[in-house]
Amino acid sequence: MGEFVVFLFAGLTVGAINALTGLGLLIIYNVTGVINFAQGDFVMLGAMGTILFAGPNGGPHRLPLAVAVIVTVAGVAAIGGLVERAVIHPRRGKGPILLLMITVGLSLVIEGVVLIVTSSQTYGLRNFSAGGPLTVFGGEVSRQSLWVYGVTALVLIALYLFFSHTRSGKAFRACEINPLAARLVGIRPSRYWTYAFALAAGVSALAGAAIAPVTTATYNMGLPLALDGFVAWVLGGLVSPVGVVLGGIGLGVAQGMLDGYLPTALLPYSGAFPFLVMVVVLVARPGGLVQLLPNRRV
Amino acid sequence: MTPVFEAIDLNKSFGGVAALQAASISVEHHRIHALIGPNGAGKTTFFNCVSGHQQPESGKVLMNGVDVTGAPPYRMAELGMARTFQNVELFPAMNVLDNVLVGDHLEISEGPVAAMLRLPRHRRSERRARSRALAALERTGTAQLAHRLAGELPYGSQRLVEIARALVGGPSVLLLDEPAAGLTAGEADILRELLVAIAAEGSAVLLVEHDMRTVMALAEEITVLDAGRVIAVGPPGQIQANPVVIAAYLGVGAEESGEVAGS
Amino acid sequence: MTRSLGAPEGTARDGSGRSPLKKVLVRGADVLRGHRDGLAPAAGMVVLGIGVLTMPAWLPATGFLTLTDGVLAGIYTLLGIGMVLLLGYTGQLALTVNASYGIGAYATAILTVDDRIDPWLAMLVGIVVNIVVALALAFPLFRLQGHFLAVATLGVALMGYTVFEAAPVTGGSNGINGIPTLSIGSFHFVSDMAWTYLVWVIALAALLACRNLVTSHFGRAMLAVSGSEAAAESSGARPFWIKTLVFVVAAALSSVAGSLYASYAGFVSSSSFDLTLTLTLLVMVVVGGLRSLWALPFGVLGILALSAALQTYGPSVIPATGSDIPIVGYGVILILFLLVVPGGLASAGRWCAGQAGRLVARVAATPATQPAGGLYGTASSESRP
Ligand SMILES: Nc1ncnc2c1ncn2[C@@H]1O[C@H](COP(=O)(O)OP(=O)(O)O)[C@@H](O)[C@H]1O
Ligand SMILES: [Mg+2]
Helix, strand or coil, rough: CHHHHHHHHHHHHHHHHHHHHHHHHHHHHHHCCCCCHHHHHHHHHHHHHHHHHHHHCCCCCCHHHHHHHHHHHHHHHHHHHHHHHHHHHHHHCCCCCHHHHHHHHHHHHHHHHHHHHHCCCCCCCCCCCCCCCCCEEEEECHHHHHHHHHHHHHHHHHHHHHHHHHHHHHHHHHHCHHHHHHHHHHCCCCHHHHHHHHHHHHHHHHHHHHHHHHHCCCCCCCCHHHHHHHHHHHCCCCCCCCHHHHHHHHHHHHHHHHHHHCCCHHHHHHHHHHCCCCCCCCCCCCHHHHHHCCCCCC | CCCCEEEEEEEEEECEEEEEEEEEEEEEECCEEEEEEECCCHHHHHHHHCCCCCCCEEEEECCCECCCCCHHHHHHHHCCEEEEECCCCCCCCCEHHHHHHCCHHHHHCHHHHHCCCCCCCHHHHHHCCCCCHHHHHHHCHHHHHHEHHHHHHHHHHHHEEEHHHHCCCCCCCCEECCCCCCCCHEEEEEEEEHHHHHHHHHHHEECCCHHHHHHHHHCCCCEEEEECEEEEEHHHHHHCCCCCHHHHHHHHHHHHHHHHHCC | CCCCCCCCCHHHHHHHHHHCCHHHHHHHHHCCCCCCHHHHHHHHHHHHHHHHHHHHHHHHHHHCCCCHHHHHHHHHHHHHHHHHHHHHHHCCCCCCHHHHHHHHHHHHHHCCCCCCHHHHHHHHHHHHHHHHHHHHHHHHCCCCHHHHHHHHHHHHHHHHHHHHHHCCHCCCCCCCCCCCCCCHHHHHHHHCHHHHHHHHHHHHHHHHHHHHHHHHHHHHHHHHHCCCCCHHHHHCCHHHHHHHHHHHHHHHHHHHHHHHHHHHCCCCCCCCCCCHHHHHHHHHHHCCCCCCCCCCCHHHHHHHHHHHHHHHHHHHCCCCCCCHCHHHHHHHHHHHHHHHHHHHHHHHHHHHHHHHHHHHHHHHHHHHCCCCHHHHHHHHCCCCC
16 A cells, blocks of 8 residues: 555656646647648747756755746746747647647757756755654655645646736637638737646746756756657647646556566566557547647538 | 539538528530539539549449449549649649649559669650640649749639640549639639630530639529539520529629629 | 759759869759759769768867767768658658667667677668568558657657667666677778768768658658648658658667667667667757758768767866766757758758859859840849748
């Protein structure tokens, strides 16, 4: 039982991270139709930025954690909006594949810049709250994991309130549902491309800050995160935030159980599991997915 | 004589909108058959359902009396159907000649290995296809554009090139969705002569067109569609005199053609 | 051949009846402006051939490239052809190249390491396995459109990588050592020079064959599929089969590349088949030009040179970044090309040649014997991709 609970909490932590990355992908996709390959790099920027401002483990503390997190999230959101203006915006309407390739380039640039700044070192960050692990249902869970769960829940609730109860949130959704009608009522969809990138980058940066004490941070941590985020996003059905969170958590827990209970001979293959699930889901429901593609009439 | 192409009682709806309701048509060799109706009547949907781009919910599509309902578009092409699209579907990154050559795809039978090795028989096929494509361009009056990029052409030329692509393979049934839209007066003249010639050679032409002058001058038979239903079928004189048609359509159509004539 | 069905009007033929020099000039102008598609590829082939033949001289002379890069460039070219065909011509971003490359490499490594079978036969086995796998994958994968295909193929690629890492038979990250080299008769390919020529003979042959493919009805169908599947289909081209054909050709070429790599390096490990390879290739293909087979080797060599230069000189400028430093350049290059020169070096080259052609045409047209307006007039109204 204790073992099971440990695997469960480990899976939940991974799942929460998947969910947050997946939410970023979803926000951008819903508004722009772009699949952002650099989403994991926003998470990395969040982790690195927080570490930079708060001071890495083993060094003197700089800013208080809360301040460091706020500054970082705001900074990464600004970066997200800026890169959208700089490299995505000029090629809107040139097709999803070109835009996807541009985000691949974006990912490499972000990694490259961080590589130069951090010299490919790994940095750790102090836990958000001091104290040893808590015992729940006979298994131990670290306090930082609780922070990760909390941040995920908070983000989901905040996004829900934003999208359904604020004017600008509704404007966002108007763009995704019908850009033409949105324009008619005075909303400029093109501007929401920038907002979507900024919002997604901010959400991911917050995720990065929360996981930094657990995972530590290196310049190239983004790609694996983005890949798991893809899986969560696909599992969640691409358009529903709740679905993406459930998909991400389900994936994380399943992965945690696999890593825990798979026979040793099969254990090395467990890394392929998320991708297998993703490919099967994509291929098994093309009807459902195709309907999500812009319906091109001939 | 069996009609070369027949559609019987096609039904198709999008969400709540019934785009086609028991729509039928029958076309014969050597004939130009017009399909007319106000905007949103279901003409394009009808084309899509018979060319395989959309699946009708019920009804039958027959080619030479054989049931081919639900066949994919390439199968319909193999059976001798060619079409153009209301919103011109050219391949913008290819030149005009290559665009038309795509229409001749089925006439080149060599496999990929023959193509990779440039075997003499493949070269001969390609050469023959090229002269057919040039001839098709010639017929649509666009031969001088052969080496231009399709995406760069003015709209009217694009339409003519698309027609050349449709007719290059010598289709037995040719579906044209508003071919005269956006053409200059000169281009429209070329088009009208071309359609008459194509029908004279034996193809069945099914024409969706808003320009009543063209329709009345060319079509031997007209099917009128309104809200997905066939409301009248007959020769032009009869259609023009049909009160149901006039109520549903011709009032608008007469104005439109008047505008066209005046401009 | 591709006898360009008559150059567009206002070109070459009106050069008849003039002085021989002028004829040559007019011809030259046509070639430069791309009106004679028959000659440009021939010229490309000659330039590439000479470039390859002289590799042993000029590669080391750069100071940061070696003949190893020459061999690798040939291998990357073989890999890149598939990406040009899939992405550039057919419009499908399928990212499984690392898997097919790995299958080829491991086929050779596993089957030849104890001299079990002849390396050439092993290469053939790799091709067959790859074709079977590609066919099996094509059925589910090509039901997907656009960037969903990219996501799904990325998943397949990562599953492939996990298997390469985990399967006992591949040796994972420890790899397989002692793979014998290739030989023809009693000649064993040992020196880098011999390997450079071997790899490039194969790469150039593949380029030529694929160039023939893309100028045939298959190539037109490929471009048609990327332009409008609806119209391609109603012209009788089957998008699914066209995509599958290209996918299979790409897998077979990647397989050959993998086998060559294994035999050349004598060692393979899973780290050669990760996502970095795919991303590097993507950059190379974009730099060369998505729709140009002839420019591909230039994109490959350009990126290899950039990478080598950064590894050689980078650490002195940006200290302590280690061997990961090339990615700094890759991202910037990729974005710059996609935004500024989306046609890659190929379009840049074509543009320069076109300008030169215009100049030559003007020279040929200006002397007093030529009526005013002549060639120059048509040249400026000319339009080429
Ligand atoms: N892909 C589609 N999705 C939803 N509704 C459609 C679609 N295609 C056509 N319709 C609807 O079906 C009806 C018929 O349209 P259409 O066939 O384009 O008419 P026409 O070509 O006669 O103008 C219209 O009400 C149109 O809005
Ligand atoms: Mg219509």
